[in-house]
Amino acid sequence: MNSSREVVEKMLNKIDVRINGDRPHDVQVNDEAVFDRLISGGRLALGESYMEGQWDCEELEEVIYRSIRAGLADEANFSWRGWGYFIKAKLFNLQSQQRATEVGKKHYDIGNDLYEEMLDERMIYSCGYWKQADNLEKAQRDKLDLICRKLKLEPGQRLLDIGCGWGGLVEYASKNYGVEAVGITVSEEQVKYGNRLCADLPVEVRFQDYRDLEEKFDRIVSVGMFEHVGVKNYREFMEVAERCLTANGLFLLHTIGTNVSTEATDPWIHKYIFPNGMLPSPPQISEAAEGLFVLEDWHNFGPDYAKTLNAWRDNFEAAWPQLKENYTQKFYRMWKYYLAISAASFRARRNQLWQIVFSPRNTPRRDYQSVR
Numbered sequence: 001m002n003s004s005r006e007v008v009e010k011m012l013n014k015i016d017v018r019i020n021g022d023r024p025h026d027v028q029v030n031d032e033a034v035f036d037r038l039i040s041g042g043r044l045a046l047g048e049s050y051m052e053g054q055w056d057c058e059e060l061e062e063v064i065y066r067s068i069r070a071g072l073a074d075e076a077n078f079s080w081r082g083w084g085y086f087i088k089a090k091l092f093n094l095q096s097q098q099r100a101t102e103v104g105k106k107h108y109d110i111g112n113d114l115y116e117e118m119l120d121e122r123m124i125y126s127c128g129y130w131k132q133a134d135n136l137e138k139a140q141r142d143k144l145d146l147i148c149r150k151l152k153l154e155p156g157q158r159l160l161d162i163g164c165g166w167g168g169l170v171e172y173a174s175k176n177y178g179v180e181a182v183g184i185t186v187s188e189e190q191v192k193y194g195n196r197l198c199a200d201l202p203v204e205v206r207f208q209d210y211r212d213l214e215e216k217f218d219r220i221v222s223v224g225m226f227e228h229v230g231v232k233n234y235r236e237f238m239e240v241a242e243r244c245l246t247a248n249g250l251f252l253l254h255t256i257g258t259n260v261s262t263e264a265t266d267p268w269i270h271k272y273i274f275p276n277g278m279l280p281s282p283p284q285i286s287e288a289a290e291g292l293f294v295l296e297d298w299h300n301f302g303p304d305y306a307k308t309l310n311a312w313r314d315n316f317e318a319a320w321p322q323l324k325e326n327y328t329q330k331f332y333r334m335w336k337y338y339l340a341i342s343a344a345s346f347r348a349r350r351n352q353l354w355q356i357v358f359s360p361r362n363t364p365r366r367d368y369q370s371v372r
Contacts, residue, residue, distance in 0.1 A: 003035070004035035004036045004038070004039045005019075005032070005035040007035075007039060008035050008038055008039070011072055012027065014070050014072065015063070015066035015067060015069075015070045015072065016066070017063055017066065024057075024058040024059040024062070025057065025058070025059040025062040025063050025066070026057070027055055027056070027057050027063060028055060028056040028057065029054070029055050030053055030054055030055060030056065031049075031053075031054040031055075033054070034049045034054040034055050037049055037054070043266060043267060043268055044267045044268050044271070046268070047268035047272065047334075047337055047341075048268070050333060050337050051272075051330055051333045051334045051337065052330070052333075053333065060336065060337070060340040061310075061340040061341075061343050061344050061347075062344075064340055064341050064344035065343075065344035065347050065348055067344075068344055068345060068348040068350055069348050097209050097211055101186045102275050102276060103186065103228055103274060103275055103276065103277065104185070104186040104187035104188065104189075104190075106275050107273060107274060107275075108165075108185075108187035108189060108190055109187055109188060109189045109190075111326060111327070112166075112189055112193060113323065113326060114316075114323060114326075114327070115166070117315060117316065117318075117319035117322070117323060118312045118315045118316045118319070119136075119312065119315070120136050120137050120140040120141075121137060122140060122141075122144075122166075122168030122171065122172065123165065123166040123168055123193070124140040124143070124144070124165065124168045124169070125165050125166075125224060126143070126165075126223050126224035126254065126308075127143065127224075127254075127256075127301070127302075127304055127305040127308050127353045128140045128142070128143050128304060128307070128308040128311070129142045129143035129146050129301065129304060130142075130301075130304045130307050130308075131301075131304075131372070135311075136308070136311040136312075136315075139304070139307070139308065139311075140168075141172075144168070144169055144172045144173070145172075145176070146355075146371065146372075147169065147173075147221060147223070147252055147254065147355070148172070148173050148176065148177050149371045150250075150252055150297070150355065150357055150371045151219045151221060151250050151252050151357075152219075152250060153173055153177040153179050153219060154177070154178070154179075155177065155178030155179065156178065156179070156180075157179045157180070157218040157219055158179065158180050158181070158182075158216075158217045158218050158219070159173055159179045159180070159181040159182070159217060159218070159219045159220075159221065160181070160182050160183075160184075160213070160215075160217040160219070160220045160221070160244060161181060161182070161183040161184070161220075161221050161222070161223070162184055162210050162213075162220065162221070162222040162225055162241070163184070163185060163210075163222055163223065163224065163225020163226075163228070164183025164184060164185050164190070164194060164205060165183075165185065165190055165194075165223070165224070166190050166193045166194050166197065167183055167190070167193065167194025167195070167197045167198050167203070167205050168197070169183075169221065169223060170182075170183045170194070170198060170203045170205070171194075171197050171198050171201060171203065174198065174201040174202060174203050175201065179202075179219070180202040180203070181198075181201075181202070181203045181204075182203075182204050182205075182206065182215075182217070183203070183204070183205040183206070184205075184206045184207075184208040184209075184210065184213070185205065185206075185207065185208075186207065186208075186209060187207075188207060190205070191205050191206065191207045210225075210229075210237060210240050211236065211240060213240055213244050214243075214244070215244060216244060216245070216246055217244055217245060217246065217249065218246050218248075218249050219245075219249055219250055219251070219252075220241050220244060220245055220249065220250075220251040220252070221251070221252045221253075221254070222241075222252075222253050222254065222255075223254040224254060224255070224256070225255075226253060226255035226280060227255060227256050227274070227277050227278070227279055227280075228274070228276070228277050229280075230276065230278055231261075231263050231278065231280070231284055232263075234280065234284060234285070234287075234288035235287075235288045237288065238288045238289050238292050238293070239292065241292075241293075241358075242292040242293065242360065245360055247360060247362065247363060248360075248363060248364070249359070249360060249363075250296075250357060250358070250359055251293065251357070251358040251359070252355060252356070252357050252358075253285070253354070253355070253356045253358070254353075254354070254355045254356075255279075255280060255285075255353075255354055255356075256279050256305070256351055256352070256353055256354075257279055257280050257281060257282065257285070257351070257352045257353070257354050258279040258280070258281055258350065258351055258352070259281065259349075259350065259352070260281060261281040261283055261284055262278065262279070262281070263278065264278055265277045265278045265279065266341075269338070269341075272334055272338070273334075273338050279351065285354075285356065289358060291361065292358075292360075292361060293358035293359060293360060293361055294358065294359045294360070294361055294363065295356065295357075295358060296357040296358060296359050296368040297355075297356065297357040297368060297370045297371075298354060298355075298356050298357075299354065299355045299356075299370070299372065300352050300353065300354055301353055301355075302346050302349065302351060302352040302353040302354075303346060303347070303349075304353065305342075305343075305346040305351070305353045306343045306344075306346040306347045309339050309342050309343035309346070310339075310343055312339060313336070313339045313340070313343070316335060316336075316339065320332060
């Protein structure tokens with residue numbers, strides 16, 4: 001029987017990666033116990049062993065990218081803990097209203113200092129639009145303007161942002177397009193920050209779950225929040241958007257998506273980064289919207305997310321000498337791994353980034369013109 005090291009070595013040979021080789025994408029093993037751990041623990045163990053320093057790679061994103069392209073991630077065994085999570089996600093609603101604030105506490109509230117250093121000046125924590133941009137600030141500004149133009153915002157309209165982050169989009173839309181706006185989030189830190197940012201504007205940022213919304217808006221947008229909704233709640237999310245949208249309104253959904261339908265995310269991502277998150281597929285989105293909306297436009301610019309994540313990584317690395325006063329070395333490795341596996345997934349086209357424009361099903365006929 002082959003040893004654990006031999007099994008791992010054979011898998012890495014498929015993607016031209018050597019153990020303790022001298023190339024930047026070769027894996028450096030610091031603890032031989034990692035091989036048994038990987039064989040028994042699968043993808044969850046892969047991330048945890050990196051966090052704990054059992055292995056290193058100078059070009060971390062590259063080795064993960066090669067693994068995804070070759071299907072090694074799909075070959076990897078799941079640990080019992082990993083399988084337990086998937087079974088739990090299958091049986092229970094992990095994104096219920098009672099659980100909705102967990103991701104705010106565990107991810108978005110961990111420290112504004114981290115996000116201020118890593119993100120752009122408006123703290124936009126979603127994919128930038130790099131069509132005409134060569135830096136993060138312009139890519140995020142262009143993305144905000146792209147959304148506003150797709151929504152055909154006009155002065156005096158009322159805009160709802162479901163999952164508004166730190167308020168950057170509602171601030172931009174109010175200043176540049178003259179709209180009133182409400183942003184909702186389940187992060188207490190984002191509420192405080194967003195209301196300070198928009199203090200002199202007709203903008204309100206609330207701590208509120210989307211299921212509690214009962215107001216009417218001319219336009220609705222949701223950017224990078226649908227990934228927290230969960231397949232068991234997709235229909236309810238769409239029903240909320242439909243009941244809150246005026247008859248002539250528009251609704252833009254900006255979300256990461258995946259090519260294959262599932263009901264859970266990667267177990268390492270669930271445990272350490274986005275608890276209870278999951279990525280939607282095209283059939284899951286269209287089924288949830290069926291009978292409620294007309295699908296006007298579907299725009300995919302997933303490769304732009306790899307560029308965005310790499311810009312965040314560069315900012316994070318540059319700021320680490322200051323950030324390490326408030327965060328541990330284990331956190332540093334966890335965050336590096338998170339950014340690397342995310343960028344690799346977009347490079348490999350496993351993950352996509354979609355902007356989808358909907359109009360109410362009973363809207364008088366309009367010829368919607370796509371914006372790019």
